[in-house]
Amino acid sequence: MDIVNYMQQVGEQARVASRLMARASSAQKNQALRLIAAAIVRDAALLQAANELDLEAARTAGLEPALLDRLTLSEKAIGTMAEGLEQIASLADPIGEITDLKFRPSGIQVGQMRVPLGVIGIIYEARPNVTADAAGLCIKSGNATILRGGSEAIHCNKALALLVQEGLAGAGLPLHAVQVVETTDRAAVGQLITMPAYVDVIVPRGGKGLIERLVRESTVPMIKHLDGICHVYIDDKADLAKAAAIAFNAKCHRYGTCNTMETLLLARAVAPVILPELARLYAQKQVELRCDPEALTLLSGYPHLLAAQESDWSTEYLAPVLSIKVVDGLDEAIAHINHYSSQHTDTIVSEDYSRALRFLREIDSSSVIVNASTRFADGFEFGLGAEIGVSTDKLHARGPVGLNGLTSVKYVVFGHGEVRE
Amino acid sequence: MDIVNYMQQVGEQARVASRLMARASSAQKNQALRLIAAAIVRDAALLQAANELDLEAARTAGLEPALLDRLTLSEKAIGTMAEGLEQIASLADPIGEITDLKFRPSGIQVGQMRVPLGVIGIIYEARPNVTADAAGLCIKSGNATILRGGSEAIHCNKALALLVQEGLAGAGLPLHAVQVVETTDRAAVGQLITMPAYVDVIVPRGGKGLIERLVRESTVPMIKHLDGICHVYIDDKADLAKAAAIAFNAKCHRYGTCNTMETLLLARAVAPVILPELARLYAQKQVELRCDPEALTLLSGYPHLLAAQESDWSTEYLAPVLSIKVVDGLDEAIAHINHYSSQHTDTIVSEDYSRALRFLREIDSSSVIVNASTRFADGFEFGLGAEIGVSTDKLHARGPVGLNGLTSVKYVVFGHGEVRE
Numbered sequence: 001m002d003i004v005n006y007m008q009q010v011g012e013q014a015r016v017a018s019r020l021m022a023r024a025s026s027a028q029k030n031q032a033l034r035l036i037a038a039a040i041v042r043d044a045a046l047l048q049a050a051n052e053l054d055l056e057a058a059r060t061a062g063l064e065p066a067l068l069d070r071l072t073l074s075e076k077a078i079g080t081m082a083e084g085l086e087q088i089a090s091l092a093d094p095i096g097e098i099t100d101l102k103f104r105p106s107g108i109q110v111g112q113m114r115v116p117l118g119v120i121g122i123i124y125e126a127r128p129n130v131t132a133d134a135a136g137l138c139i140k141s142g143n144a145t146i147l148r149g150g151s152e153a154i155h156c157n158k159a160l161a162l163l164v165q166e167g168l169a170g171a172g173l174p175l176h177a178v179q180v181v182e183t184t185d186r187a188a189v190g191q192l193i194t195m196p197a198y199v200d201v202i203v204p205r206g207g208k209g210l211i212e213r214l215v216r217e218s219t220v221p222m223i224k225h226l227d228g229i230c231h232v233y234i235d236d237k238a239d240l241a242k243a244a245a246i247a248f249n250a251k252c253h254r255y256g257t258c259n260t261m262e263t264l265l266l267a268r269a270v271a272p273v274i275l276p277e278l279a280r281l282y283a284q285k286q287v288e289l290r291c292d293p294e295a296l297t298l299l300s301g302y303p304h305l306l307a308a309q310e311s312d313w314s315t316e317y318l319a320p321v322l323s324i325k326v327v328d329g330l331d332e333a334i335a336h337i338n339h340y341s342s343q344h345t346d347t348i349v350s351e352d353y354s355r356a357l358r359f360l361r362e363i364d365s366s367s368v369i370v371n372a373s374t375r376f377a378d379g380f381e382f383g384l385g386a387e388i389g390v391s392t393d394k395l396h397a398r399g400p401v402g403l404n405g406l407t408s409v410k411y412v413v414f415g416h417g418e419v420r421e
Numbered sequence: 422m423d424i425v426n427y428m429q430q431v432g433e434q435a436r437v438a439s440r441l442m443a444r445a446s447s448a449q450k451n452q453a454l455r456l457i458a459a460a461i462v463r464d465a466a467l468l469q470a471a472n473e474l475d476l477e478a479a480r481t482a483g484l485e486p487a488l489l490d491r492l493t494l495s496e497k498a499i500g501t502m503a504e505g506l507e508q509i510a511s512l513a514d515p516i517g518e519i520t521d522l523k524f525r526p527s528g529i530q531v532g533q534m535r536v537p538l539g540v541i542g543i544i545y546e547a548r549p550n551v552t553a554d555a556a557g558l559c560i561k562s563g564n565a566t567i568l569r570g571g572s573e574a575i576h577c578n579k580a581l582a583l584l585v586q587e588g589l590a591g592a593g594l595p596l597h598a599v600q601v602v603e604t605t606d607r608a609a610v611g612q613l614i615t616m617p618a619y620v621d622v623i624v625p626r627g628g629k630g631l632i633e634r635l636v637r638e639s640t641v642p643m644i645k646h647l648d649g650i651c652h653v654y655i656d657d658k659a660d661l662a663k664a665a666a667i668a669f670n671a672k673c674h675r676y677g678t679c680n681t682m683e684t685l686l687l688a689r690a691v692a693p694v695i696l697p698e699l700a701r702l703y704a705q706k707q708v709e710l711r712c713d714p715e716a717l718t719l720l721s722g723y724p725h726l727l728a729a730q731e732s733d734w735s736t737e738y739l740a741p742v743l744s745i746k747v748v749d750g751l752d753e754a755i756a757h758i759n760h761y762s763s764q765h766t767d768t769i770v771s772e773d774y775s776r777a778l779r780f781l782r783e784i785d786s787s788s789v790i791v792n793a794s795t796r797f798a799d800g801f802e803f804g805l806g807a808e809i810g811v812s813t814d815k816l817h818a819r820g821p822v823g824l825n826g827l828t829s830v831k832y833v834v835f836g837h838g839e840v841r842e
Contacts (some may be wrong), residue, residue: 016772019759019785022782022783022785023782023783048540071583091636096782102804104802104803104804106797106802107791108802110802110803110804113781113782113789115785117815117816118785118815125600137434138446195582200815200816201816221642223814241838242838245840246838246840248840249840249841250840253840253841264831268559280520284682292662307502313448338440359446360534360833361443361517362540364443364444364536364831365831366441366831366832367832367833368534368831368832368833369529369833369834369836370833370834370835370837371835371836371837371838371839372529372834372836372837372838372840373836373839373840373841374479374840375840376527376529376834376836376839376841377832377834381527381529381531381841382524382525382832383523383531393744394538394539394621394829395538395621395622395642395816395817395829396816396817398829398830398831398832399831399832402509408815408816409819410785410786410787410788410789410819411787411788411789411791411798411803411820411821412781412788412789412790412791412821413788413789413790413791413797413798414791414792415790415791415792415797416792416793417660417661417663417666417667417792417793418660418792418793418794418797419666419669419670419671419674419793420666420670420674420794420796420797420802421798
């Protein structure tokens with residue numbers, strides 16, 4: 001197989017399909033989503049058989065249990081995929097919406113119309129559910145998409161692709177609106193990220209190392225975040241009951257997510273009161289605490305205690321590990337966060353009005369939170385209805401990215417024969 | 422002078438200043454703009470003396486008259502600069518605005534806050550007025566900026582920089598919020614576009630060749646357009662009086678602007694009626710017409726007539742030259758435009774409701790217009806209050822870019838102690 005030619009063909013087909021998708025009606029797009037959901041439920045056994053081929057190969061290759069687990073397409077996971085597509089169908093169609101249509105002194109009426117981006121390339125790991133999710137979001141937002149999932153899931157992804165195309169055909173939409181890259185050759189990724197003529201944006205999902213490499217090599221813009229080094233700052237004007245609940249939830253609700261707290265900052269005045277209380281909670285979960293000298297003293301006797309190294313302040317643990325630092329107050333907290341944060345999500349716990357507003361304004365992160373867990377930074381919790389990923393960049397989309405992140409706007413002008421004087 | 426070290430220092434200074442600018446009050450920013458405007462009026466003679474140094478050097482170097490003209494800082498141009506700054510001061514401050522603040526079922530309230538991008542690098546030709554405009558827009562939007570103007574205007578730009586810094590200081594804002602690159606060495610541009618740690622976005626202004634080169638070499642995202650190949654399509658359901666006025670204005674109002682029409686498309690049914698009428702108008706301005714075979718026949722006898730070459734459909738003339746093609750109707754017009762347009766601005770002239778809506782939806786350009794001149798695609802005409810440039814990209818800003826294009830949004834969450842279940 002000639003990878004360069006193959007990917008060029010995939011790209012050309014996607015570009016042609018994207019023009020047709022841009023003018024698809026809401027009814028057609030929703031019909032396609034519902035047909036795909038029904039086909040997935042109908043062919044559950046077939047999908048699981050394809051998944052079994054992937055799992056066998058993965059076991060032979062000695063894949064880690066955690067990765068095997070993510071690769072597995074359970075009956076429940078199949079149901080969730082279908083439900084997800086139904087949910088996307090029930091969201092409002094963002095495309096064609098015209099906002100801010102205003103008359104100008106010249107007589108013309110100017111507004112902005114929401115339009116698809118065009119062709120979206122999605123690069124992800126061996127998680128079959130992402131295939132259905134990503135296809136669904138791209139169809140709804142009127143884009144064509146090229147999906148490159150982890151090679152370990154290739155059989156399952158190809159089987160899903162057939163069902164997606166069945167749904168597209170049933171709704172009268174172009175088959176090439178969703179294409180799964182049919183080769184596991186890594187060179188295909190290299191091609192995908194260097195075809196700006198055919199691909200308008202890349203959404204990479206995966207580890208920091210993979211994404212850093214893609215960013216270096218890509219000539220196509222990306223919607224991405226590298227890591228989530230999220231902070232909670234407990235102010236000396238905090239409600240300590242809220243503070244304990246938030247600091248516990250932000251660390252222990254789930255360890256492997258990008259919006260999990262990795263560093264806890266505490267104002268000096270309340271650290272001696274709140275830290276021992278938090279230590280009792282963290283001890284139940286055997287959370288390892290990596291502390292600056294002051295916190296170390298306050299926590300002496302805690303069973304999983306370590307002195308923090310400089311590198312701890314910029315490490316995403318994705319594990320029951322937490323770095324802790326005592327600060328003077330708000331100014332030092334803001335300075336620490338703006339220096340070490342990955343600009344993902346940061347929380348202040350405080351009952352002080354002016355400090356809460358300063359934190360909201362001065363923390364330079366994608367999601368800035370007062371008095372709630374960092375774990376809320378998520379497309380569903382924020383009300384976007386769905387999420388294709390999170391962006392920590394400032395251009396285009398920032399924070400959790402839903403359907404609107406896969407769109408652009410163009411200016412539209414309704415005139416009546418006006419000319420410039 | 423060590424260019425690498427110098428530009429690193431400029432970048433670091435800009436980054437530090439950007440943090441302070443992000444939290445500057447509206448009153449401070451407006452005060453700075455008004456102080457700069459007053460200083461420019463006060464020191465008009467000094468600015469003209471600096472400009473005279475530039476003009477002398479340019480004359481010695483044999484610069485073309487058109488470029489000398491743009492380089493010249495007349496008394497009127499100085500007044501216009503000062504007025505422009507006053508106008509920017511009177512615009513609403515976009516920064517800190519919170520939109521769509523909504524309660525979610527979890528109890529948290531989620532919205533989006535508009536924030537500055539950070540550091541904006543602006544690369545432009547020898548036009549001193551851009552220095553004042555760009556500085557003003559960046560100050561108002563809470564950004565720090567690094568200005569790299571054409572080397573021919575270096576004396577004038579340095580003199581302006583001093584006045585800008587006087588205004589910043591007077592308002593208690595950091596001097597490094599606006600820095601003019603003080604070397605004319607071209608290596609400084611190479612540095613500026615490859616410092617993503619210090620520069621968040623580059624706005625290049627200049628010819629297509631310059632911008633293409635910058636795009637190839639830059640590691641910083643850009644807000645840019647390469648060229649403006651704008652179309653007017655006259656439908657067979659057009660009001661022919663409107664069509665003639667629009668097609669004449671779109672070509673002849675100004676030749677050198679990016680929103681000037683370069684190609685005229687006409688439906689076959691009306692071409693024999695409207696073309697001779699238009700030819701009479703264009704003949705007054707001695708516009709050269711480059712025609713497809715059908716238009717050529719209809720226009721035989723026109724004094725400045727040529728057969729169009731394939732390259733004409735993708736040429737930005739910036740001159741009294743127009744390419745003309747007769748098409749079957751709307752479908753062929755849309756196909757031609759989506760193929761040859763630079764995605765800048767395209768107009769349909771038609772009284773047909775369904776065709777007007779199809780054109781608006783299906784033309785994939787930054788500004789799509791019904792029944793008005795392409796010349797309206799402009800920040801002032803669209804009501805943005807000011808314009809830093811035009812973007813033909815789909816990510817981030819699209820179309821004329823005003824203050825909002827120099828900003829981003831972040832999610833803000835107002836909680837009351839909520840945690841994820």
